[in-house]
Amino acid sequence: xxxxxxxxxxxxxxxxxxxxxxxxxxxxxxxxxxxxxxxxxxxxxxxxxxxxxxxxxxxxxxxxxxxxxxxxxxxxxxxxxxxxxxxxxxxxxxxxxxxxxxxxxxxxxxxxxxxxxxxxxxxxxxxxxxxxxxxxxxxxxxxxxxxxxxxxxxxxxxxxxxxxxxxxxxxxxxxxxxxxxxxxxxxxxxxxxxxxxxxxxxxxxxxxxxxxxxxxxxxxxxxxxxxxxxxxxxxxxxxxxxxxxxxxxxxxxxxxxxxxxxxxxxxxxxxxxxxxxxxxx
Numbered sequence: 001x002x003x004x005x006x007x008x009x010x011x012x013x014x015x016x017x018x019x020x021x022x023x024x025x026x027x028x029x030x031x032x033x034x035x036x037x038x039x040x041x042x043x044x045x046x047x048x049x050x051x052x053x054x055x056x057x058x059x060x061x062x063x064x065x066x067x068x069x070x071x072x073x074x075x076x077x078x079x080x081x082x083x084x085x086x087x088x089x090x091x092x093x094x095x096x097x098x099x100x101x102x103x104x105x106x107x108x109x110x111x112x113x114x115x116x117x118x119x120x121x122x123x124x125x126x127x128x129x130x131x132x133x134x135x136x137x138x139x140x141x142x143x144x145x146x147x148x149x150x151x152x153x154x155x156x157x158x159x160x161x162x163x164x165x166x167x168x169x170x171x172x173x174x175x176x177x178x179x180x181x182x183x184x185x186x187x188x189x190x191x192x193x194x195x196x197x198x199x200x201x202x203x204x205x206x207x208x209x210x211x212x213x214x215x216x217x218x219x220x221x222x223x224x225x226x227x228x229x230x231x232x233x234x235x236x237x238x239x240x241x242x243x244x245x246x247x248x249x250x251x252x253x254x255x256x257x258x259x260x261x262x263x264x265x266x267x268x269x270x271x272x273x274x275x276x277x278x279x280x281x
Contacts, residue, residue, distance in 0.1 A: 002049065008032050114143035120162060122175055129175065130165035139175045147178040147212070151228060155190070155219035159210045173228035184208050189229040189255050191236065191278055192267065195222025198274035200238045202253070203267035204260045218263070226278045232256060235281035240273040248273075252281070 001007040008029070015027045068075040122129045123136030129150070140148065142162055151157040151174035159178045160166075174188070190203045203218065210216070219225070227236065233256040240249050251271060258268055 007036070011035060111143065111145040114145055116141050116143045116146070118142045118144060118146075118162065120148065120175070122168075122172065124171050127167050127170040127172075128165055129168050129172075130163040132164045140177060142177060148175060149178040149183060149207070149210075150175050151188070151218075153225055153228075155192070155223060155225050156215050156217055157207075158213065158215050160213055173225075174230065178210075180209070186230050187232055187260050189227075189231070189234075190218060190225060190267070191227040191229075191238075191255075192219055193224040193226060193275050194269070195220060195224075197272075198241070199272055200226070200270040200275035200278070201267035202255065202258050202270055203265075204255065204258055205263045205265065206260060207263055216263075219267075226275065227280070229255065237279045237281065238270060239276045239278065240271070241276040243274070246273065 001010050011032045012027050015022065019026065118131055118141065119138045120129070120131060120140045120142055121133040121136045122139045123133055126135065128136070129139075142148070144162070147159055147161055149157065149159050150168055150172060152169050153171040153173060154169065157174075176183075184206060186206065188205055188207065190205075192201055192203070193199065194201060201223075205218075233254070235252060235254050237250050237252045240246065240251075242249060253270055
């Protein structure tokens with residue numbers, strides 16, 4: 001039989017002389033399929049023709065290869081000419097121009113060569129940061145050799161290796177790659193309330209150096225951070241806590257009107273009134 005349908009029909013036809021012994025149930029398609037699972041199916045004419053076609057293709061390929069081996073030099077030259085023509089015809093491959101250059105291998109810093117494909121996630125609600133944190137959002141894509149700068153919502157900051165999962169507290173306002181040149185170029189701005197008076201203050205500073213895994217304090221004990229920012233210029237409005245005979249309940253300030261100082265310098269008091277909160281412009 002030359003087709004699968006022909007094979008099935010032939011099997012049923014072969015059982016006709018024995019239908020008296022088989023009975024009324026006859027021979028079903030399931031019976032035929034079960035029988036054809038026997039290895040004899042592999043030598044049916046349907047499969048033989050397929051194997052014969054594959055064998056003819058292999059034999060033709062062998063003949064072609066033997067002919068090329070007898071004329072290997074001519075074949076190699078023809079093949080290289082074909083490669084050259086393909087390159088010349090394909091603008092994406094440089095239009096035939098050589099794209100490699102002759103030179104010597106130099107030293108490569110593994111940290112510079114490493115791909116930044118490690119996703120660092122931070123859940124601002126739970127306060128967890130790391131590569132194994134499933135919730136939250138991706139705050140940076142780093143290499144395994146990178147380090148990160150973290151500025152927490154309480155005014156503490158540190159530089160650490162990338163954690164699998166670490167608690168840094170909720171609502172941290174800065175998490176980024178701790179590249180010294182890049183960090184040095186950032187102007188950080190903290191707007192906060194003094195511990196005792198509650199008066200609003202502003203501190204603008206840069207970070208130029210650190211010791212790994214050490215916590216640094218940007219503010220004094222008891223101070224409350226109202227806002228942290230990395231923009232060079234922005235405005236904000238301070239809302240004051242209502243008091244008897246207090247007429248002015250808010251004032252607007254420009255952050256860039258205040259100078260950038262060293263990280264250890266104290267902040268500048270914006271007002272002698274007690275702050276309730278701020279709004280960004």
